Amino acid sequence: MSNFKNFLLSSTHENGFLLFTLGIVFILTIYNFILFFQNKNKAYIYYATYTLLIFLAYFTETKNDFLDNLTSPIKPFFELTHQFWVWLYNIVYFFFVFRFLNFKKHFPKHTKVISYLLFSLIFVALFSVVYGLFQKNTDLLDSAYLFIYIPIIVTLTLYSFGLLIKVKEKAKYYILIGSLVLFISSILIILIHDVKIIDNPEIGFLIFYSGVIIENMFFSLGLGQRHKLIIQEKNTANSKLVLKLQENEHLKEKVNLQLQEKIDALNQQITLKKQIEDLKLETLRSQMNPHFIFNALNSIKQYIVDNDPKLAAHYLTKFSKLIRKILEATATKEITLEEELETINLYVTIENIRFSNQIDFTIENNADSNTCAIKVPPLILQPFLENSIWHGLSSKKGNKKIRLIINQPNNRFLEILIIDNGVGRKASQKINKSKSIQRKSVGINLTKERLENFTTSFKNKYSIEYEDVEEENEFGTKVILRIPLI
Numbered sequence: 001m002s003n004f005k006n007f008l009l010s011s012t013h014e015n016g017f018l019l020f021t022l023g024i025v026f027i028l029t030i031y032n033f034i035l036f037f038q039n040k041n042k043a044y045i046y047y048a049t050y051t052l053l054i055f056l057a058y059f060t061e062t063k064n065d066f067l068d069n070l071t072s073p074i075k076p077f078f079e080l081t082h083q084f085w086v087w088l089y090n091i092v093y094f095f096f097v098f099r100f101l102n103f104k105k106h107f108p109k110h111t112k113v114i115s116y117l118l119f120s121l122i123f124v125a126l127f128s129v130v131y132g133l134f135q136k137n138t139d140l141l142d143s144a145y146l147f148i149y150i151p152i153i154v155t156l157t158l159y160s161f162g163l164l165i166k167v168k169e170k171a172k173y174y175i176l177i178g179s180l181v182l183f184i185s186s187i188l189i190i191l192i193h194d195v196k197i198i199d200n201p202e203i204g205f206l207i208f209y210s211g212v213i214i215e216n217m218f219f220s221l222g223l224g225q226r227h228k229l230i231i232q233e234k235n236t237a238n239s240k241l242v243l244k245l246q247e248n249e250h251l252k253e254k255v256n257l258q259l260q261e262k263i264d265a266l267n268q269q270i271t272l273k274k275q276i277e278d279l280k281l282e283t284l285r286s287q288m289n290p291h292f293i294f295n296a297l298n299s300i301k302q303y304i305v306d307n308d309p310k311l312a313a314h315y316l317t318k319f320s321k322l323i324r325k326i327l328e329a330t331a332t333k334e335i336t337l338e339e340e341l342e343t344i345n346l347y348v349t350i351e352n353i354r355f356s357n358q359i360d361f362t363i364e365n366n367a368d369s370n371t372c373a374i375k376v377p378p379l380i381l382q383p384f385l386e387n388s389i390w391h392g393l394s395s396k397k398g399n400k401k402i403r404l405i406i407n408q409p410n411n412r413f414l415e416i417l418i419i420d421n422g423v424g425r426k427a428s429q430k431i432n433k434s435k436s437i438q439r440k441s442v443g444i445n446l447t448k449e450r451l452e453n454f455t456t457s458f459k460n461k462y463s464i465e466y467e468d469v470e471e472e473n474e475f476g477t478k479v480i481l482r483i484p485l486i
Helices: 002-009 017-039 042-058 066-070 072-100 108-135 139-166 172-193 202-247 249-255 257-287 290-305 309-329 337-353 382-393 425-434 442-454
Strands: 359-365 400-407 413-420 463-471 474-484
Touching (some): 042 072, 072 172, 108 139, 139 172, 172 202, 202 249, 337 382, 337 400, 382 400, 382 413, 382 442, 382 474
Antiparallel strands (some): 400 413, 413 474, 463 474
């Protein structure tokens, strides 16, 4: 309890809390930029810009860590422009809310007037920061912030809350709660830091950064809710289309047999596309397992706490790259074997953090064809590696190994072997039954469905075999996956 109290009273700029907050904001920025390029929805670009500006406002504020050393050459510039970035991210926040909740449709006149005021604030901010850079002081910017920005932005915020309550959008509650949290935390930090209602100003920073995390969490939930509604609308449209085609069945029978066959083929194609889209979404939910994401972030955070910023930055880069690849994979039916190997190598690297890098993972490529020429379904190997790690190696003491061997016995099949030296299938089943919470291999069933769809147009079919491995008093499991090439 005393350690927790000391943490609360310590500087958030030195104890890693600000760095943790920046890590979350940075990942959300990348994630929403990717979503924008995939969906072309401007709400994502506004939100990504908002989180990026938050990052720019505070990333030079950390102390005694790798960011502190990394940003030391540019600290003077960001000290002079700090309030400018605060202005901007609060202004962009308004544009995000307007776009996300269709304010222009519900309140066209109000939105126009508020937008003019926001653009005026941007002009004042630009003038003040440019003047401050030439004078090398923040006197004008601070005065403008105190006497122009705060009164206007607080008034607009309270007024927008009134409009927000009237909006008939289901996702408005996420925005309303997140905005209230940030607004209250912003007021509290001003009262604590400037008015000094509490002796320890660090409490104010802790409240504010916590508010930033909570607010972004609700904003992300709101975006997720909107994305879910879009998917439901698409599914409803697809269902209506299928019903319409079924109503035309009688008409097709009267026309001729050839027309009947064409429409049947069209129905089959539509159904197959819908199944593929459903599998893509289910794959995204499976691969973006919240437990995996938060466990990975906690592991990376531990390196920060242990004062190993270089390794933390290294793994954070790999984690961001893995998330990007998983998101990209949902938009394509197939990728090259080389890309798949790179993705699963990143996945094992991130999972290996929790095992203190005890897992020896090797890839042996014996295929005759170039890995860039071989096409496979994206993320097809991840569920098998997850099973090897969590059902085979997690309960094993001593050395832990996973070998991934790629063979090409002929020009018709690609053979992939995944061999681990874990506890074996029998022991794993016993251990799993004894646990109060059991891990279900849902990903394997989904993988079979994806392989079934992938090989629809192939002459040959895929196959999956499991073998128990017993060598020198060691047990393990071998997975043999055969993917057709023609």
